[in-house]
Amino acid sequence: MRxxxxxxxxxxxxxPAAAQLRVDINSGISQPMPIAVPAMPASAPANxxxxxxAELGVRIAEVIANDLGSSGxxxxxxxxxYTTIVTPADVLRPQFAAWRTVAAQALITGNVxxxxxxxxxxxxxxxxxxxxxxLTRQGFVTTAAGWRRAAHKCADLxxxxxxxxxxxxxxxxxYISETGPRSKRIKRxxxxxxxxxxxxxxxxxxxxxxxPRFSPSQQQxxxxxxxxxxxRVWLYQLGTAQQQAIGQFQGMSFAPRFSPTGxxxxxxxxxxxxxxxxxxxxxxxxxxxxxxxxxxxxxxxxSPDGSKIVFESDRGGAQQLYVMNADxxxxxRISFGDGRAASxxxxxxxxLIAFTRFGGGRFAINVIRPxxxxxxxxxxxxxxxxxTWSPNGRVxxxxxxxxGGPPSLWSVDLSxxxxxxxxxxxxxxxxxxxPLLD
Amino acid sequence: MSLSVAHLxxxxxxxxxxVSGPEARALIVATLAHIxxxxxxxIGWAWAAKPLPPADEITPVEFVxxxxxxxxxxxxxxxxxxxxxxxxxxxxxxxESQPVPAPTPEALPAPDAKPEPEPKAQAKPAPxxxxxxxxxxxxxxxSNLINKALPKAKIKSLNxxxxxxxxxxxxxxxxxxxxxxxxTLAQAIRAQVAPCWNPPIGGADVRRMTVLIGAExxxxxxxxxxxxxxxxxGVSGQNKDYARAFAETARRAVLRCSPLxxxxxxxxxxxxxxxxxxxxxxT
Numbered sequence: 001m002r003x004x005x006x007x008x009x010x011x012x013x014x015x016p017a018a019a020q021l022r023v024d025i026n027s028g029i030s031q032p033m034p035i036a037v038p039a040m041p042a043s044a045p046a047n048x049x050x051x052x053x054a055e056l057g058v059r060i061a062e063v064i065a066n067d068l069g070s071s072g073x074x075x076x077x078x079x080x081x082y083t084t085i086v087t088p089a090d091v092l093r094p095q096f097a098a099w100r101t102v103a104a105q106a107l108i109t110g111n112v113x114x115x116x117x118x119x120x121x122x123x124x125x126x127x128x129x130x131x132x133x134x135l136t137r138q139g140f141v142t143t144a145a146g147w148r149r150a151a152h153k154c155a156d157l158x159x160x161x162x163x164x165x166x167x168x169x170x171x172x173x174x175y176i177s178e179t180g181p182r183s184k185r186i187k188r189x190x191x192x193x194x195x196x197x198x199x200x201x202x203x204x205x206x207x208x209x210x211x212p213r214f215s216p217s218q219q220q221x222x223x224x225x226x227x228x229x230x231x232r233v234w235l236y237q238l239g240t241a242q243q244q245a246i247g248q249f250q251g252m253s254f255a256p257r258f259s260p261t262g263x264x265x266x267x268x269x270x271x272x273x274x275x276x277x278x279x280x281x282x283x284x285x286x287x288x289x290x291x292x293x294x295x296x297x298x299x300x301x302x303s304p305d306g307s308k309i310v311f312e313s314d315r316g317g318a319q320q321l322y323v324m325n326a327d328x329x330x331x332x333r334i335s336f337g338d339g340r341a342a343s344x345x346x347x348x349x350x351x352l353i354a355f356t357r358f359g360g361g362r363f364a365i366n367v368i369r370p371x372x373x374x375x376x377x378x379x380x381x382x383x384x385x386x387x388t389w390s391p392n393g394r395v396x397x398x399x400x401x402x403x404g405g406p407p408s409l410w411s412v413d414l415s416x417x418x419x420x421x422x423x424x425x426x427x428x429x430x431x432x433x434x435p436l437l438d
Numbered sequence: 439m440s441l442s443v444a445h446l447x448x449x450x451x452x453x454x455x456x457v458s459g460p461e462a463r464a465l466i467v468a469t470l471a472h473i474x475x476x477x478x479x480x481i482g483w484a485w486a487a488k489p490l491p492p493a494d495e496i497t498p499v500e501f502v503x504x505x506x507x508x509x510x511x512x513x514x515x516x517x518x519x520x521x522x523x524x525x526x527x528x529x530x531x532x533x534e535s536q537p538v539p540a541p542t543p544e545a546l547p548a549p550d551a552k553p554e555p556e557p558k559a560q561a562k563p564a565p566x567x568x569x570x571x572x573x574x575x576x577x578x579x580x581s582n583l584i585n586k587a588l589p590k591a592k593i594k595s596l597n598x599x600x601x602x603x604x605x606x607x608x609x610x611x612x613x614x615x616x617x618x619x620x621x622t623l624a625q626a627i628r629a630q631v632a633p634c635w636n637p638p639i640g641g642a643d644v645r646r647m648t649v650l651i652g653a654e655x656x657x658x659x660x661x662x663x664x665x666x667x668x669x670x671x672g673v674s675g676q677n678k679d680y681a682r683a684f685a686e687t688a689r690r691a692v693l694r695c696s697p698l699x700x701x702x703x704x705x706x707x708x709x710x711x712x713x714x715x716x717x718x719x720x721t
Contacts, residue, residue, distance in 0.1 A: 022712045023624045027719035028635030028691065073638075105690060128686065130693040131664060163638050164680030 032075035033162070036082065036104035036129075037065040040122075043088035046114035048144035053112040053120070056144075060122060060151040064108055066195060067155035067169040071395070072418030074162075077102050091125060099129045106135070108158050112147075119143050124154035126161055136161040148197060149437070156436070168390040168436065169194060173397065174212045174221050175409060175431040177201060177424065187429075189223060189236065194390075194433070196423050202236060203243075211255055212236075214434040216262040221432075222246075224254045233267050235282075247285055253278075255298045260306040266290075268298040277311055277328075290328030301345045301353075302326070303370070310334070310344040310353050310370070321355060323370055334372035343386060346370075348435070349393035352414075354378075356385040365398050365412070378416045386429065391436040397422070399429045623700065623708055630698050635691035637717045638683055646672035648716040649685045651692055657705050659697030665689045668712060688715040 040057030050056060065076035084090075084098035091109050099107050107127040112120055119142060126135040138157050140150040149170055156167025177190040189202040189209050202221070203209055212223040221236040225243075232245045233256040246253070249269055256267035265280045275296040279288045291297040295315040302309055310323050319342045321335035335341035339359025346353050350370075357366040363383045368375040383401040390397070394414055401407040406427040412419045422428070638644065653665040667689070673681040692713065700708050 020710060020712055021620060021623060021627075021707055022714065023627045023631070024714045024716065025628050025632050025635060025691075026716050028632050028637050028687075028715075028717065030639060030720060031636055033636055105694070128690065130690055131686075133664075160679065162683060164677070164683035 032069075032073055033105050034077055034103050035065075035068060035074045035106045035108060036077050036099055036102065037061045037068070037108045038079065038082060038086045040110045040112055041086050041088045041091065042113075043091075043111050044113055048114045048120055049118060050120075050144040050147050053114055056112045056120065056147050060110075060112060060147060060154070061108075063148055063151035063195070064155045064158070067152060068108075068159060070195065070420060071159065072413055073159075074106075077104055091123070094127050094129075096127070096129055096132045104129050106158070106162060108154070110154065114144075115141065120147060120150070122147070122150040122154060124157055126158045148193065152193070152195075165394065166392045166436070168392045168395065168433075170437045171391050172214075172218065172434040172437070173409070173422075173431050174202075174214055174434070175424070176209060176212065176429045178407065178427040178429055189221065190424075190428075191221075191238075192424070199425060202238075202241070211430055211432075213257045213432045215258045216260060216435055218434045218437060220258075220262075222256040222258060222265055222267075224256065233265065246280055246282070247287070249287070255300065257301055259302050260304055266300040266302065266309060268296075268300070277309070290324070291331070297322075299343050303346050304348050304350045308346075308370070310346055312342045312344060312355075319358075321353065321368070334370065335368060335375070336372070337375070341366075345387055345389060347389050347393040348391055352393070354387040354389065354396050356387065365396060367396075367414070376416075378412050378414070379410075379419070381410075384410070386431065388431050388433045390433055397431045397433055399431065619704060620707060623704060626700060627698060627708065627711060627713070631691055631695045631713060634695035635687060635715060637687050637715070637720065638680070639717055639720050644684070644717055647681065647684050648672065648714060649688045650712055650714045651685075651688050652710070652712050653692045654710050655696075655698060655700075655708060657702060657709075659699055661692060661696040665692040688713070691715070 039061045042052065042054040042057055044053070046053050048056065051059070068074040069076045081102050082098075083101050084095045086094075086109055088111060091111050094107050094109065096107075105128070107129050108125070109127070110122060110124040112122055115121055122140045122142070123137070124140065125137045127133065128135050136157060138154070140153050142150045152170035155169040159165075159167040159169065171194045172191055173194055174189065174191045177188045178185055180186045185208075186205040187208050187210070188205040189212055190199065191202055192199040203225075208226040210224045212221050214221055219238050221238065223234055223236065224231060225234045225245075227234070227245070231252045231254060232249070233253040234243055234245050236243050246256075246265060249271075251269050251271040253267050253269045256265050258265060259279070264282060267278060267280070268275050269278050274294055275298060276289055276291040276293075277297045277300045279290060280286070281288075290300075290309070291311075291313075293313065293315045295313060297311055297313045297315070300309050300311040307326055308323055309326055310321060312319050313322050314320075316333065319340040320333055321341045321344050322331050322333050324331040334353075335355070339357055342356045342358065344353050344355040347367075352367045353370055354365060354367050357364045357377065362381075363385045364377050364381070365379040365384045365387050366375055366377050378396060379398065379400075381400045382403050384398050386399045387396050388398070389395070390411075395411050396414070397409060397411045399407045400410045400421075407429040409422040409424060409428040409431050410419060411422060647670070649670040650668040651665045652668045654662040656662055665688075667685050670681060670685055698708070
């Protein structure tokens with residue numbers, strides 16, 4: 001092989017500059033990218049509180065593969081198809097040729113080491129298999145018990161490097177766990193990782209709870225509870241399990257959400273037969289009324305910059321979406337067309353609002369631009385409602401119920417593809433996605 | 439554990455003890471065994487006591503514990519300087535009609551030309567997903583190449599204005615070549631590269647983004663080196679990461695679909711190619 005190359009090189013010296021051919025490619029394929037996430041080898045095998053570093057290497061690779069696969073943008077290749085086993089040396093110098101034979105376009109590898117303080121370090125690497133070069137690398141130090149978070153961080157790193165957008169895997173979901181007959185439904189606050197791991201209940205189920213929402217710091221949840229038969233907005237401190245009503249108001253308060261700074265809440269309150277939107281400064285307990293029209297104004301949600309609020313109102317006869325400035329001025333309707341529109345939630349990117357569209361006896365999740373243009377339908381179930389955005393604004397989780405069936409949690413990506421059901425121990429409704437954990 | 443310790447050879451010094459004969463030996467063995475047992479137990483205690491994971495209970499405190507941010511560190515640099523240069527041509531079975539060695543645009547550095555060890559083909563246990571273009575080079579007519587519809591490629595049927603545009607685009611800048619040959623070549627390249635291009639069309643900025651990639655080919659159709667980005671449109675301060683990922687998908691498409699199957703006699707025309715990737719028909 002060497003001789004032709006030398007010959008060719010010699011020819012090049014006497015050949016004039018070659019003509020340039022130009023090719024235009026206007027379409028490609030839209031498929032999940034095949035990736036390989038082999039078990040991470042233990043370069044220095046050791047024990048940790050969560051298992052040996054070799055065991056952790058296997059489990060961390062599984063979590064990363066599951067995260068990336070769940071996005072619908074990547075397709076982890078089944079480990080049984082691998083033609084090579086990753087050794088510690090391969091982490092820094094992968095066998096690219098072997099990964100090409102299984103058509104993996106990216107390789108995610110790394111290693112887990114035990115730290116003297118009992119913690120672990122996950123070194124995470126991503127490679128472009130066909131280019132044969134390193135894409136990114138990052139180390140994550142955490143407690144042994146925090147290995148799943150380190151794996152999610154690694155998956156977020158790879159996701160953002162390969163898509164150019166921020167990830168969403170190191171995040172949590174708070175939702176309403178439901179069980180029991182329709183007449184005696186028990187509803188509890190529950191929280192879990194976005195992949196369903198680490199599930200736990202936060203309330204006992206004695207009182208009916210609804211509409212939980214994370215604070216921007218992820219340390220608080222605001223929700224509505226019927227505690228004492230008084231439907232009111234409550235706050236739950238995740239660090240201390242402390243629950244408290246936000247204040248003694250005249251009427252029923254509901255549909256709370258945090259402002260983007262986390263310093264105030266916006267919610268609805270029914271006073272004297274009129275339901276309007278209010279804000280409450282959490283520290284000073286100062287209450288401000290934002291709307292005053294007759295009719296029901298509810299489901300307020302801030303834009304990510306805090307300058308505007310989208311909400312639903314039936315002031316025009318049926319529920320529709322309206323946008324106003326954060327001080328209540330400049331209210332204008334943004335949703336039109338057949339049917340009703342409710343439960344809006346502003347994307348963390350700011351470019352879209354997701355909501356529930358009622359029409360033709362069905363509920364669907366739609367998105368619309370804040371100026372009312374570009375409405376499109378994402379889901380096509382019998383009853384899909386209660387949308388919440390992933391921290392990067394690429395995925396929407398919602399509650400789906402069949403005809404008379406119990407609700408469960410589903411997710412769909414912004415293109416309307418990749419619908420997935422999230423497994424929960426009991427029925428699930430009203431999910432709210434946390435921001436990315438710090 | 440304690441059993442093996444009990445069988446340990448006895449120490450040489452037993453002088454300090456006032457017991458003699460077999461009794462003394464038994465006592466020493468028993469003492470040693472007890473010490474060993476206590477030591478083994480305390481080691482066990484130390485293991486059990488220190489690193490027990492926090493009980494996985496429904497307590498919000500745990501949430502906060504888990505929320506401790508992993509510290510970010512830099513893993514060690516690789517000991518090798520750079521990723522290995524590799525050939526993507528099939529290692530075995532040289533094409534039946536080897537094209538005449540033709541000029542390559544750049545000299546290959548001798549030390550880097552070592553191909554990676556290819557895995558044994560027989561050892562492959564599971565059906566590997568098929569590579570888009572992997573058949574060995576053979577002599578096919580130009581029309582065969584063009585007519586061959588590659589799977590999954592969404593190629594627009596050619597109309598005359600398109601063809602004229604293609605011919606214009608394919609017209610070499612500094613050489614007089616047959617425009618029809620250039621156009622058909624461009625179409626053959628498009629038909630082979632497009633099925634390997636998987637652009638990130640979900641991105642918010644995809645509509646305005648295109649990337650022009652320069653690729654040099656060997657006479658066997660393989661890419662000589664890493665394709666380069668000549669220019670890119672639609673890049674702003676906010677979307678740099680996305681723009682990089684976008685350009686990489688184009689580069690990856692050229693690498694994945696190497697080697698190209700193109701007529702050897704036209705090699706001077708396709709030795710160096712500029713490919714413009716624009717997902718306009720996908721968005």
